[in-house]
Structure formats: structure tokens, C-alpha cells
Amino acid sequence: MKKFTVHRGVAAPLLRVNVDTDAIIPSREMKLVSKQGLGEGLFAAWRYTSPGGRDPEPGFVLNRPEYAGASILLSGRNFGCGSSREHAVWALAEYGVRAIIAPSFGVIFQGNCERNGILPVVLDDAAVQAIAAEVEPDPQNCQVEIDLERQQVVSPCGHSYSFDIPPSSRQMLLQGLDQIGSTLCRLDEIETFEQGLRQRRPWLFEI
Amino acid sequence: MTKTLFEKLWSDHEVARLEDGDSLVYIDRVFLHERTGSVALESLSSEGRVIRAPSRVFCSMDHIVDTLPGRGDETLVPNGRNFIQSTRQASRQAGIRLFDVNDSEQGIVHVVSPELGIVQPGSTLVCPDSHTCSQGALGALAWGIGSSQAEHAMATNTLVVKKPRTMRVVFKGELPRLVTAKDMILHLIARYTTAGGAGYAIEFAGDAVSALDVEGRLTLCNMAVEFSAFTALIAPDEKVIDYLKGRTYAPGAENWEHAVEYWRSLRSDPDAVFDREIEVDCSQLAPFVSWGTSPQQACEVSASVPEVDGSLEEVDQRTLRKAFDYMDLRPGQALQELAIDGAFIGSCTNSRISDLREAAAILQGRKVASGVRAICVPGSQAVKRQAEAEGLDRVFLDAGFEWREPGCSMCFYAGGEGFGAQQRVVTSTNRNFEGRQGPGVRSHLASPVTVAASAIAGRLADPREYLP
Numbered sequence A: 001m002k003k004f005t006v007h008r009g010v011a012a013p014l015l016r017v018n019v020d021t022d023a024i025i026p027s028r029e030m031k032l033v034s035k036q037g038l039g040e041g042l043f044a045a046w047r048y049t050s051p052g053g054r055d056p057e058p059g060f061v062l063n064r065p066e067y068a069g070a071s072i073l074l075s076g077r078n079f080g081c082g083s084s085r086e087h088a089v090w091a092l093a094e095y096g097v098r099a100i101i102a103p104s105f106g107v108i109f110q111g112n113c114e115r116n117g118i119l120p121v122v123l124d125d126a127a128v129q130a131i132a133a134e135v136e137p138d139p140q141n142c143q144v145e146i147d148l149e150r151q152q153v154v155s156p157c158g159h160s161y162s163f164d165i166p167p168s169s170r171q172m173l174l175q176g177l178d179q180i181g182s183t184l185c186r187l188d189e190i191e192t193f194e195q196g197l198r199q200r201r202p203w204l205f206e207i
Numbered sequence B: 001m002t003k004t005l006f007e008k009l010w011s012d013h014e015v016a017r018l019e020d021g022d023s024l025v026y027i028d029r030v031f032l033h034e035r036t037g038s039v040a041l042e043s044l045s046s047e048g049r050v051i052r053a054p055s056r057v058f059c060s061m062d063h064i065v066d067t068l069p070g071r072g073d074e075t076l077v078p079n080g081r082n083f084i085q086s087t088r089q090a091s092r093q094a095g096i097r098l099f100d101v102n103d104s105e106q107g108i109v110h111v112v113s114p115e116l117g118i119v120q121p122g123s124t125l126v127c128p129d130s131h132t133c134s135q136g137a138l139g140a141l142a143w144g145i146g147s148s149q150a151e152h153a154m155a156t157n158t159l160v161v162k163k164p165r166t167m168r169v170v171f172k173g174e175l176p177r178l179v180t181a182k183d184m185i186l187h188l189i190a191r192y193t194t195a196g197g198a199g200y201a202i203e204f205a206g207d208a209v210s211a212l213d214v215e216g217r218l219t220l221c222n223m224a225v226e227f228s229a230f231t232a233l234i235a236p237d238e239k240v241i242d243y244l245k246g247r248t249y250a251p252g253a254e255n256w257e258h259a260v261e262y263w264r265s266l267r268s269d270p271d272a273v274f275d276r277e278i279e280v281d282c283s284q285l286a287p288f289v290s291w292g293t294s295p296q297q298a299c300e301v302s303a304s305v306p307e308v309d310g311s312l313e314e315v316d317q318r319t320l321r322k323a324f325d326y327m328d329l330r331p332g333q334a335l336q337e338l339a340i341d342g343a344f345i346g347s348c349t350n351s352r353i354s355d356l357r358e359a360a361a362i363l364q365g366r367k368v369a370s371g372v373r374a375i376c377v378p379g380s381q382a383v384k385r386q387a388e389a390e391g392l393d394r395v396f397l398d399a400g401f402e403w404r405e406p407g408c409s410m411c412f413y414a415g416g417e418g419f420g421a422q423q424r425v426v427t428s429t430n431r432n433f434e435g436r437q438g439p440g441v442r443s444h445l446a447s448p449v450t451v452a453a454s455a456i457a458g459r460l461a462d463p464r465e466y467l468p
């Protein structure tokens, strides 16, 4: 998994609340049994002029030349709500998004981000709006920096905002950890627990 | 120390508390479907990982499979056949139990799991599907996860999870006639917003919840994810025990008494403390319908589209205006004036036998308004068989509904079947997001009885005008 330490990049404002995972990757864009090939379908309903088409909708933020190469999204509350599809995160990652700054996230989506090297940064609405306002005049030059080690976002004008992140999520992103691998190191403990559970609740193991 | 039901289930399954405060939680059952499960199975095997307990992993074909009569692996969803066939192959290789396209036990994951007794009170169950919270209705700890977590759960029988806070929502009083579990949950979300449950495991309680049958409880818990909750659950009672008795995967005779004794103990201690409590008076509820593109944008069907409140934050005002545009609404417009093009009864929210019975009672002897395309999709083969045995299929067909094979169907659009662009649809599903039921489709969430009444009226309608 890709590590996240410090990232600096173009930030694109998508300032609406409840951006759901159907919007991030419409189901019709999940064409293959694969984690790849999803970047093109990112935000398809907003990004292209017709369903299934590929003609860019000029007004959509990621299609505007000044936001070319955007790797940070700024958004409203409850970003990534809805369907649990991890494809939303794989699509964002393939497109090149490294971090999303929003006042809150859909809980499954947030975890999916962390397991795929994308940093979900929680900042309040006022901070998100303020950063967006600094970016908008000249997005290519007014870039945003996010430092996970120090848990800080630095706006284009140099204002810094600290953010909270659970220590385990932080560690996972900083080190690009493989969680299955680390859990399997505790297999003995899991087996002992399982024996106890089997004794307490044998019916759970009938099948 | 006193404990909530959620805390009891959590500690019964907590393998270890990790250094950073997360818990390693034991997972009893994993459920998959061909949309997200196929990727998880393939990724697991390509990394050379083994499923620890394949007999406790289940998979159903529900999302991609067609619901047209005579269906097979071919689907209207582009490349759908690939998802179906690779899921079948991966399931065989992994040795997990698959409910295949036309198996007698096939159906929507969250319909099939309870009806086969796979989810049980006090068990932990996860599925790479956000509506797994439905299954908490039986007193289980069941929640939706991502694909990577599904791989983790299959490889280790555990998940690393941060323990959520606890909330109790007490629904008091008696529901008025034709007001249902769907209206309870839509009301809750409209009143406390889609963020209302964020960070919480929610216990639904109160006499209105006890009065619901198991199927109504599944509807209630289904939309906990739309409330942003980690999950929801309801203390199991005699209704749940009766419901499970004799189901295929329920405890057998040897363990049944022992299991029941434990299940009866599963309730929050009387003086248990919740991090948050909410109370809702059900005697005042009326049929609800969503008007916007978020489940919180909902109100009584007799009401009107709200005005934009100038005191709202800029971002909220913008979101509201986008919803009006997408839904083609004017503030102040009466909802019951809105003519509909489609009506859909189905999905893991409302496709069980009691839903079909209630809708059929409204439809009996009546006809769907001309120009309205109406579709009923039973949630599982078992529901379909039961409905047909009771003659409900005839009621739907005679009224002018299509009668389908079980699956998710037009609950979500995957490039195959959908309603047409700009069509207005009243639907018993759980998500009214932009494009959820097809590009440009305008979805209004409602209970099956409200959908049935609206189908007859040809506009959004109050089911109480169409008393059975």
C-alpha cells in the first residue's frame, strides 16, 4: 500500500454535502472484477456530459484546466456516504487523489481510504471554506500541503490547521501497513479465543 | 458494571484490545455478493491467502443478476456475466456456500441471511455491503465493510475495529394504521439528519419496536447506514426466537435450548447508560416520502417541498438548490401534486413477504394509473414462493405490476435496467441519490403501501386514501 507522509498538491473544491459513493463511482462504471480500471469512471455522472459517455462536462471542477492534476479534494459534510463499495476509493486513488479534506466522512468510506493510502482529513466547515477561498484565485500555484506526521494542513497563504486522526489509522497510512499480515501474527491469540467461544456458544460453529 | 446490549455482544467477541485502543473483534460469519465479493475473493486468492473457515462464509447472487423471468448468467448489466461467473468460480475454489442465480435459496443478501437463520442473535456478521446493518434486527452485531476488510475477515476471522459509541432510539406509542417501520426510519433521519447516527451503534427499543414483526425490524435497521450509524440492533425477543426456529442454518436440536437461553439474556441492563438517547412518539407519525436526493430530505406525504432557509450555511443552501434542480421541484409545491412515471417495490429494505402482503392489500381490485410503470421484485426465492402460494403475484399482475425474479433489481443502476432519465419514481428502496435508479431518475423513497397507493393514483399519494 502507498505510504502517506507529506503531500503537497492542487486542491479541488467540491463544496456540497453528502457526496455519496454512487456519485464518486457510479455502479455502471464498475465494469471489471478488479480494483483497477476505475479512474476513468470517477465522478462520471458529473464529469461527463452523458451517461456512459466520455465528453467532459466543462463546468465540472476536475475538468477545469486550472485544477488539472488535482490530488486533494475539499468537500462538505458526510463525504463518501452510501454504498460500501471500495471501488470509490480505488477510483479516487487511480485518478491520483491522495487526500480529501471534509468536515466528516461516511464511516465505511473513511476506513476504505485509510486502507488504500488516501488520507481523509477532518476539518470543520469554516476551515474547508477558508482553504477553498485561498485556492480558487490560482489553484495551480496556490497549493495545499498536508503533513500526516505533524497532523497539519497548511493552506496556500500559510495558515495551518491541525487535525485529529486515530493513531492506528495514522500508523497504517504512514507505514503503508498490510493489516492482514499484522493480524495473522496474532493467530495463536485468535485460536485460543475461538476455542473459548466454541465452548460458550457451540451453535455458532455448527455449520 | 451495567452494560448495553451492544457492549455485551462486543465483549463476547473481543479477541484483544490493541495498543492504540482499537479492538480485534471475532467474526462468526461473512456474507458476500457478486458485486463486491467477487473482487474480494479474487484478490485474496491472488495474494495466496486462505479462508480460515469457509463453511461460515456465504455468497448470494443478487446485485448484478437480472430479475427478468427466464434469466441466466447473461445480464443487461454490461459485463455482468463476468461478475456472475467469476463469483461462481471463486466461490467453488474457496469452498464457500453460494446461493446461485436460480437456486431455491437465492435472494438479496439481507433477506436471505435472516430467512435461512445464518444471522443469529449474539453473532457477529459482516458483508461488503453497507446495508448489512439490517441484520442487527435479530439482535446480532452485523455491519457493512469494504472489500479489503472482507478479505481480512475471511483470512483471519477477525476485524480491527474502533469501538463505536452507543445510542438508544426509543420509539414510543402505537403506529397509526398504514404507517410502517419505513416511515419510522425516514422520520428519524429527516429529523436528526443523515449525520445523526455518526459514530454510534444504535439500539432501537420501545413498545413500537417490540410491536413490529421481525421483518419490520429488518426495515428499521436497514436504513441505519443512511443515518450514518456504525450499525443498529434490537434486543431479541420471543418473536425472533419463533422466527428462527427450524430455519436451515439455525441451531439444531442439540444446541437449540442452550442457544435460546443465551438469546433471552441478550438485552441492555435496565440502568445501562447510553452515550446518547433519542425518543420518538410513533402515535403522531404519518406516511413519509423523500422529496430530495438525500434520505434526510423527506417529510409527510401530505406536506410540501420546503423553502430554502436563508439562515442555512452557504454549502447547505447550494446542496438544497441542487436537489430541487435535480428533482425538478419548486419550494412550496405540494408533494401529492407530483405525477409519477414509475413505482418500485423491492430491495433489502422492503421486499419481504409482509411488505408484499401489505402492498397487495392496497392493490387488491385496483389498477395502476395509466402511464405508470410498476414493478415488484420479491427479495428472495422463498418470498416469491410464499407470495405465489398466497396468490399475491396475481394481485400485483392484475393491478398492472410486473412480477419479477428475486434480486436487487432497479434498487440501483449498474448500467443495465433503470427507469428513464427525468422519470419520477416512487420506490420502497433506501437511497434517493442522484442517478441511483438510472441516470437522471428522480427517486422518492416511501413504504410499500405508499408506493402501492401512489402507483394507483399516478402521483405521490397517502396510502390512507386507499384503505384496503
Ligand code: SF4
Pocket (backbone or CB within 6 Å): B062, B063, B108, B109, B129, B131, B346, B347, B348, B349, B407, B408, B411, B412, B429, B430
Ligand atoms: S437491494 Fe439495493 S440496497 Fe439492498 S443490497 Fe441490493 S443494491 Fe444494496
